[in-house]
Amino acid sequence: MGEKHLTLSQLNLEGQFLGFVGDSGKFKYLRLGIPSGDVQVKLPKELRSSLSLSLVHGEQIRVDGISKLNSRTGEIKFKAYRVQPTGACPIEKLTPQTKAKIMVCQKSGCLKRGGKGLLSELEKTLCDRGLSDKVTIEHTGCQKRCSSAPNCVLRIGKKHYKKIHPEAIASLLENHFS
Incomplete structure (x- = not known):
C-alpha cells in the first residue's frame, strides 16, 4: 500500500x-x-x-x-x-438500521417557490405512514440547484434521490425499512 x-x-x-x-x-x-x-x-x-x-x-x-x-x-x-x-446462522438484524436523511433547502429561493409547503407536506406524509421516527429531516443551505426549486434530497445509505414528491419519498422509505 x-x-x-x-x-x-x-x-x-x-x-x-x-x-x-x-x-x-x-x-x-x-x-x-x-x-x-x-x-x-x-x-x-x-x-x-x-x-x-x-x-x-x-x-x-x-x-x-x-x-x-x-x-x-x-x-x-x-x-x-x-x-x-463461521457456520453460524445468519443474524437477521445484526447491523443497526440506518436512519434515512432528508435534506430540505431553506434558503429564500426555495422557500419562495414552495419550500415551506414541501416541508410541511413531507412531515405530514411521514407522520401518517409512521416513518417519522426512522427519518431525520435536515434543514440545509443552498444546494446549488436553484432552477429546480424547491429542493429536497433523500439519502438512504449511499443512495441519493433528488426531485421526488413526498409520497414517492414515503414509498421508498417503506420499501427500505420493510
Missing part, C-alpha cells in the same frame, strides 16, 4: 456478509456488517473469484487480515488474507 500507510495490527472480524463492492463483476472489496456498522475489506486477487462463488448474502463470516493507517489522511484501511464462513 506504499510508504504513506503504516501497519497497525492484525485484523480478526466476524460479521454478516453484505455483498461485494466494485465495478460490474470486478469487485475488490467485500462489505461486512458488524454491530458498530458496515466496513469494507479489500480482497487479494487470488481470493476474489472463489469468494464470489461461495459466499451467500447474509452469511456469517470471519475475516483475517491487517489494518493499515494512511498517515496523511488518518483513514484506516482493511486488507484480508483469509475469509471463512
Whole structure:
C-alpha cells in the first residue's frame, strides 16, 4: 500500500456478509456488517473469484487480515488474507438500521417557490405512514440547484434521490425499512 500507510495490527472480524463492492463483476472489496456498522475489506486477487462463488448474502463470516493507517489522511484501511464462513446462522438484524436523511433547502429561493409547503407536506406524509421516527429531516443551505426549486434530497445509505414528491419519498422509505 506504499510508504504513506503504516501497519497497525492484525485484523480478526466476524460479521454478516453484505455483498461485494466494485465495478460490474470486478469487485475488490467485500462489505461486512458488524454491530458498530458496515466496513469494507479489500480482497487479494487470488481470493476474489472463489469468494464470489461461495459466499451467500447474509452469511456469517470471519475475516483475517491487517489494518493499515494512511498517515496523511488518518483513514484506516482493511486488507484480508483469509475469509471463512463461521457456520453460524445468519443474524437477521445484526447491523443497526440506518436512519434515512432528508435534506430540505431553506434558503429564500426555495422557500419562495414552495419550500415551506414541501416541508410541511413531507412531515405530514411521514407522520401518517409512521416513518417519522426512522427519518431525520435536515434543514440545509443552498444546494446549488436553484432552477429546480424547491429542493429536497433523500439519502438512504449511499443512495441519493433528488426531485421526488413526498409520497414517492414515503414509498421508498417503506420499501427500505420493510
